[in-house]
Amino acid sequence: xxxxxxLVLCAASVNxxxxxxxAPASPTPAAQWISYGHVEGHLALKNSSDGAFSPDSSxxxxxxxxxxxxxNLRDNSVQKVIKPRIPEIQxxxxxxxxxxxxxxxxxxxxxxxxxxxxxxxxTPLLAFKxxxxxxxxxxxxxxxxxxxGYSPARYFPTIHYLALxxxxxxxxxxxxxxxxxxxxxxxxxQIPNLYEFSPDGHWLLLAxxxxxxxxxxxxxxxxxHKFVDQLRGHEGTVLSMAFSRDTTQVVTACExxxxxxxxxxxxxxxxxxxxxxxxxHRAEFSPNGxxxxxxxxDQTVRVWSVQDGTLLQTLSxxxxxxxxxAFSPDSxxxxxxxxxxxxxxxxQ
Numbered sequence: 434x435x436x437x438x439x440l441v442l443c444a445a446s447v448n449x450x451x452x453x454x455x456a457p458a459s460p461t462p463a464a465q466w467i468s469y470g471h472v473e474g475h476l477a478l479k480n481s482s483d484g485a486f487s488p489d490s491s492x493x494x495x496x497x498x499x500x501x502x503x504x505n506l507r508d509n510s511v512q513k514v515i516k517p518r519i520p521e522i523q524x525x526x527x528x529x530x531x532x533x534x535x536x537x538x539x540x541x542x543x544x545x546x547x548x549x550x551x552x553x554x555x556t557p558l559l560a561f562k563x564x565x566x567x568x569x570x571x572x573x574x575x576x577x578x579x580x581x582g583y584s585p586a587r588y589f590p591t592i593h594y595l596a597l598x599x600x601x602x603x604x605x606x607x608x609x610x611x612x613x614x615x616x617x618x619x620x621x622x623q624i625p626n627l628y629e630f631s632p633d634g635h636w637l638l639l640a641x642x643x644x645x646x647x648x649x650x651x652x653x654x655x656x657x658h659k660f661v662d663q664l665r666g667h668e669g670t671v672l673s674m675a676f677s678r679d680t681t682q683v684v685t686a687c688e689x690x691x692x693x694x695x696x697x698x699x700x701x702x703x704x705x706x707x708x709x710x711x712x713x714h715r716a717e718f719s720p721n722g723x724x725x726x727x728x729x730x731d732q733t734v735r736v737w738s739v740q741d742g743t744l745l746q747t748l749s750x751x752x753x754x755x756x757x758x759a760f761s762p763d764s765x766x767x768x769x770x771x772x773x774x775x776x777x778x779x780x781q
Contacts, residue, residue: 466778476770477529482759484531484590490761494530675717686713719764728758
């Protein structure tokens with residue numbers, strides 16, 4: 434059993450200094466995305482949508498109840514359908530599938546355990562690796578947060594850690610290395626329902642903190658484990674936060690229908706992006722740093738220039754509110770998800 438799950442962010446990374454860098458000055462590369470298809474299922478929604486793409490951007494893992502569809506993005510086909518099996522566990526409901534290597538998926542799921550003399554019992558959240566080539570469990574399934582009282586588990590592909598929060602402590606675990614540790618924030622006494630670690634391990638953003646009235650996310654410096662600032666200016670609940678891959682900027686998606694871009698370190702509001710009609714559920718930077726993509730209640734995906742905030746393209750193929758969106762590692766593909774459908778677009 435994996436309790437508590439934990440891992441300490443790299444000390445060298447946490448203690449390094451953050452270099453202040455303004456938004457890129459080079460022109461935004463010209464690009465146009467075209468609809469590439471759709472499939473029944475969903476991305477991770479609140480767990481790990483970035484990890485749904487394989488490291489080489491050739492595959493996309495789509496979760497569909499008890500199955501994972503592995504889409505081949507080179508020819509837009511279903512390359513493989515896997516139905517994970519865990520000894521003594523039945524009725525698996527898979528929440529997310531993330532690539533942790535070209536041939537391994539990291540899955541989060543719940544199931545049913547039938548104990549002798551006790552009947553069917555729901556499992557806690559299960560975390561396990563699945564070997565795609567052998568179509569088999571790689572190692573064992575670990576129970577996550579089985580004692581209760583934890584915030585929802587989140588997997589962060591950019592730092593390779595699974596995280597949970599309870600009692601001022603973030604327990605983290607690296608499923609590849611198999612080791613863990615903990616990050617304690619003494620001044621954090623309420624559960625944050627939304628949080629985001631920076632790729633370089635310097636910063637932690639907290640939002641949707643229970644019993645607090647403010648909408649603005651709080652910034653924690655991981656070197657000192659102290660609150661140091663806020664991301665100010667939100668006029669509604671923040672629904673997602675994402676760092677750029679170089680940890681120089683942050684984009685937030687808000688219930689008020691706007692995206693806001695902040696500089697890291699001084700936490701200054703650089704610009705506000707308006708265009709969605711209704712709440713924006715998710716926004717993130719492209720890995721190449723040129724674009725921001727957002728998905729909203731208005732059933733659209735929008736692509737923006739990081740350089741100047743220009744709306745470059747609106748993708749309107751969805752007929753349902755979109756809850757999640759992600760760029761592929763090579764920035765060529767966009768995948769967006771409603772509750773039961775995943776749509777893809779390819780750069781032309």
